[in-house]
Amino acid sequence: MLKSLRKRIFENITFTAAISTPGSVLAYCLEDQLVFFDSHSLKKSSYRNEGSSRCAALDFARTSTNIFLSGDFDGTLRLWDLRNPRQPTSTSEAGRNFLPKGATFNAAAISPDARLVCTGSCAVTRKRGRIDKTNKSKRPCKSLNEEISGDRNGDVCDDDGDGTEPSAYLLCWDTRQMVRPLLMLNDVHSDDVNHLVFETNSPSASSRLLSCADDGLVCLTDLSAPPEDRLIEVFNAERQAxxxxxxNPVVSTDVSIGVYAFHNMRSHFTAWSLTSEEDYSQWQRLKTPPHARYLLCAARLPSHQPAVCLLSTSAVKRDLRLSLVNSENAKIVARRRLFKEEVKLDSDAFYADVVCSSTMEGILEILVVTRHSIHRLLGKVPE
Structure with a gap:
């Protein structure tokens, strides 16, 4: 069952990025506005954002819920406070200034405690060479795979290769000092980084970052670990992700933690266990059901065995499909059109999130954002 609770349509606003927080939904618009919605009433507040580059990603600090992050196409990261969102509290230098010419960014994330922020780049090819420090107009090339400290000149690019192989970069900042990146990693992904998310299951794991890219790899990295221990796990999705x-576990009986990745255009969902080798085959059996055309979201369901809820939409992206997936079955259990009538606006759904309002009864509150609308729905997962 899927029931529409509330809907708002905006003809003069085009949403391009969104993230839900406890009690609110944040969205960025082509009109250079940050828009805040109350997640229950969908009441809107908007603020002008005078950025120099298009916003590519939004995220919020899970344990410091007043702090959120916007990441721009040029790698600029901005920290905001929901209590005063008219201007950012802190802004980094554009990430592209630390990378070879042509670098762009599509992903950004903030740690649960708001101490670390990270952005991921497209794949770029770096030429070897030494920066002429007498020419201040040239772009500096900071050292890679090491902490950038004040005593480094940053004039030599440390790379064992010939500099012609493309590589994607993860840039990490300490939010207390947003002038220069704390870390620059180019040995995690070889192709465009598409999504980043910090682990929230444990306060001690707030520096663990999950990333996926066009190289088909899903990597778990500990940004606080020494270089030789930084890469914890690498999973192969066998196609772009x-x-x-x-x-994460929903109730205490769920002992295993899993990670997932999908390519929404290709409807390919894959999951892996992080805590138990015995559960590996069960997690691998979680598959996308037929007719779940464009994947939007995955959420863990309470179960002794791995089970997830998938939200997807049709090829024209104007409906919502709720799927129940476990190691034995994968099926769509509910569908609902987002619009009763044909709308002339580009109303493609691009973001959805699930809030478990009653995990034991299988009641899910769902938020969906399209290019020109926001929807609040109630879903029921059959037992």
Whole structure:
């Protein structure tokens, strides 16, 4: 069952990025506005954002819920406070200034405690060479795979290769000092980084970052670990992945933690266990059901065995499909059109999130954002 609770349509606003927080939904618009919605009433507040580059991603600090992050196409990261969102509290230098010419960014994330922020780049090819420090107009090339400290000149690019192989970069900042990146990693992904998310299951794991890219790899990295221990796990999705996340336990009987990745255009969902090798085959059997054309979201369901809820939409992206997936079955259990009538606006659904309002009864509150609308729905997962 899927029931529409509330809907708002905006003809003069085009949403391009969104993220839900406890009690609110944040969205960015082509009109250079940050828009805040109350997640219950969908009441809107908007603020002008005078940025120099298009916003590519939004995220919020899960344990410091007043703090959120916007990441721009040029790698600029901005920290905002929901209590005073008229201007950012802190802004980084554009990430592209630390990378070879042509670098762009599509992903950004903030740690649960708001201490670390990270952005991921497209694949770029870096030429070897030494920066002429007498020419201040040239772009500096900081050292890679090491902490950038004040005593480094940053004039030599440390790379064992010939500099012609493309590589994607993860840039990480300490939010207390947003002038220069704390870390620059180019050995995690070889192709465009599409999504980043920090682990929230444990306060001690707030520096663990999950990333996915066009190289088909899903990587779990500990940004606080020494270089030789930084890469914790690497999973192979066997094709491009543009969304990833953690499938954390919902109730105490769920002992295993999983991660997932999918490519929403190709309807390919894959999950892996992080805690038990015995559960590996069960997690691998979680598959996308037929007719779940465009994947939007995955959420863990309470179960002794791995089970997830998938939200997807049709090829024209104007309906919502709720799927129940476990190791034995994968099927769509509910569908609902987002619009009763044909709308002339580009109303493609691009973001959805699930809030478990009653995990034991299988009642899910769902938020969906399209290019020109926002929807609040109630879903029922059959037992």
């Amino acid at each position: 543009n969304c990833c996340g953690f499938l």
